[in-house]
Amino acid sequence: MSTQRAKDMDENVTWKNITPGCNIFEGGSSEMVNTGDWRTMKPVFHADKCKQCMLCVPVCPDMSIPVTADGKRGDFNYFFCKGCGICSKACPFGAIEMIKEEK
Numbered sequence: 001m002s003t004q005r006a007k008d009m010d011e012n013v014t015w016k017n018i019t020p021g022c023n024i025f026e027g028g029s030s031e032m033v034n035t036g037d038w039r040t041m042k043p044v045f046h047a048d049k050c051k052q053c054m055l056c057v058p059v060c061p062d063m064s065i066p067v068t069a070d071g072k073r074g075d076f077n078y079f080f081c082k083g084c085g086i087c088s089k090a091c092p093f094g095a096i097e098m099i100k101e102e103k
Contacts, residue, residue: 035062039083042101045075049095056087056096 052073057065064081066074088096 034079036064036078036081036083039081039101041083041085041098042078043076043081043083043085043087044097044099045073046095046097047075049093051093051095053092055090055092059086059090061086 050073054067054073057067057073060081061084062080062082064077064079065087066077068074083098083101085098088098
């Protein structure tokens with residue numbers, strides 16, 4: 001059986017070429033895997049409403065809210081965001097709006 005490295009997997013890989021369940025052949029990292037392409041709701045960041053309180057950053061389960069080198073909250077990293085809305089609920093200033101994801 002041939003298996004592919006995680007970084008080389010995409011939508012064209014067939015079930016015959018994936019690692020069988022419960023077998024680990026390499027170390028992994030979520031940095032290699034686009035986990036946010038299936039969301040139904042999408043957070044939209046309104047920078048003009050943001051007070052840089054950073055309450056949204058630690059509650060994001062996917063680390064989709066980057067903090068810049070100067071300590072400011074950046075826009076969402078949709079590569080990882082699943083659209084759970086936790087950040088929106090944590091924001092007391094209405095700077096994060098949840099909208100329906102359009103594909």
